Amino acid sequence: MIKTSLLRQVSRASTTAVRPPTSALLTRQATRGIRITPPARSEEDKDKHDEYSTAGKPGAFEHEGQFSRTDKRIRVEYPEEENLPSSAPVQGRGGFHFRRTLSSFSLEGRSAIVTGGARGLGLVMSQACVVSGSDVAIVDLNKEEGEKQAKLLEETFRKENPGATRVPKVTAHYCDVSKPESVNQALAEIIEAHGKVDHLVTSAGFTENFDAIEYPHDRIQKLWGVNVDGTYLWACAVAKHLMERKAAGSVVMIGSMSGAIVNVPQPQAPYNAAKAAVRHLASSLAVEWAHAGIRVNCISPGYMLTALTKKILDDNPELAQKWTSLIPQGKMGRPEDLMGAVTFLLSDAAGYVTGADLRVDGGYTVT
């Protein structure tokens, strides 16, 4: 019913809308000595404009902005670190390559660092590197979890590749990515353990929701420290190492679709700004380091169903409905959906791709 009357309005608007004459038309009319006076808008049209616009009369239309505004009452409670569920390596994604693909997608013989690799998206992307033949150094605040997952990744690889002549080496290292001295110390440890670094994936990051005006300043600084400084510090440290080795390499920064759009209904302005910064850092450093053969790209995931987001949505089911209603594919992403994207961007298959932002969001940002 609503749809039919809306369609009628739209169709009437498109057939009766009066456009101001263009200058070309005005010149032609003046030459021919013709004057056209646009018909005055009827009272009914004026009322409709007010009804469908909040510019003059906020609150006139009961659905105004309904699906595109933040709601300051929404504050998602993130579980405390000790209550966070652990992730597990995905099964059946690796194994022998029974199907042919481009060899340029392989990361065989490479060595990659994945920050935030102990859990969630970072862990799955670490696994993508291992499956593709790369050694991996997991970098995380939670070293114990990183060590557990490093063992599991090697075990899963062995199980899925019986008789493999080489099993990628996976190590775990403590680091607070927001602190320069911690980054330098972890990098030195990794070079000691792996001999070199070819790739970096920056996945350490977090989000939280506060109404902007009430956001405690120290928390904003912490959020920007991990998401922005952490990305910057690791990218510079690895680029410096690559330049010293005179070796080519590639970096993938994990941004978010929040760097391009504003999520609703949960307010999270500082996170959105942080992810916009990450996206533009990737472009800026891509230009700055192109001369050294270092490519820098960004992946901007949409809503991904990790162990952490699953817990949040289990506690707030109405949020899941709102989120999925805005995704053209109608579902949240699985962390595994990033495996191909990260492998491609790190590998030689993406040799001419730098400064790009690859959105993996089920179409969220194109509507």
Ligand SMILES: NC(=O)c1ccc[n+]([C@@H]2O[C@H](COP(=O)([O-])OP(=O)(O)OC[C@H]3O[C@@H](n4cnc5c(N)ncnc54)[C@H](O)[C@@H]3O)[C@@H](O)[C@H]2O)c1
């Ligand atoms: N999950 C999503 O829906 C989603 C969507 C878009 C973007 N992202 C981004 O992807 C990245 C990973 O998100 P996730 O969902 O896997 O989160 P997660 O919380 O499951 O994992 C993040 C990991 O980073 C580590 N970490 C946090 N602070 C750190 C620090 N200071 N130093 C070192 N390690 C630290 C944590 O210990 C954890 O292991 C984040 O940057 C996030 O903003 C996530």
